[in-house]
Amino acid sequence: MPELPEVETVVRQLRPDLIGRTVTDVEVSWPRTVARPGLRAFREGLRGRRFEGAWRRAKYLVFDLDDGRHLVGHLRMTGRFYVQRTLDDAWIRARLGLDDGRSLFFVDVRKFGRLALVRELDEILPPLGPEPLSEAIDGAWMRAALRSRRRMLKPLLLDQSFLAGLGNIYADEALHRAGLHPLRLSDRVPGPRADALVTAIRDVLARAIEQQGSSFDTFYRTPAGQPGNYQEEFRVYGREGLPCSTCGRLIRRIVVGQRGTHFCTGCQPAPRRRGSTRPR
DNA sequence: CAAGACTCCTGACGGC
């Protein structure tokens, strides 16, 4: 599923193909793909615009246009972008024709992905926490951030207003590397563990970007049509019932906040609840 | 404020 590393990979690959190109025409075959403005305003607002920038914020793709506006995209579960002359695909939801004869295709099997054309980014971006790979994120930030709330770690890491860009896979992988149980309460994480969590998150994301993301099913592909390779390095995600590569204990899967959650029963000890009695 | 339920979607997969 596209998370920060996948979106970063997509933006990097699209950038050289889009910068300097002008939109010649716009087709939308699944209207709900366009989050805003209306369909007609979206089409007419894009026609004639030139791409001047392409970057990522959280899991959003932002394309700067020459009139100061922005085309914003979100892949959600199964969205993909391609820049090609033609594309034979049953799941094309939108196509922006470009002045070099190619088109920017937005393909999305499950139809959750969205495109928007906005003047200001806050018209479409929800409140977002800091970027985990920015210099602002260090042990001190994490210690304070965890202490200021009382939430289970797994849902907290998925909360985009807390920290931007983590999804289900990398949250599980980071918690394993930090030796933290997903149900642990944030304000009960010792300082050194908070430091370890920052290191784990940054290492996992950086390595996943190097590997161009993760592809364990047929959904995520780069604009070049290639799968990512980070799934080869998963330590817990999708490994239920298998031995932990670190300690040999079994990987377990539970559901937390309607989300499959994978952890090692050895490396990530269960939190001791307040008032629980010690086993005799 | 925290957390769970529900919604949007459809391909893949298990069961019979």
Added chain:
DNA sequence: TGCCGTCAGGAGTCTT
């Protein structure tokens, strides 16, 4: 073989 139910998951919205 084929039908049917279930699952997966990002994020917004609504309840508890």
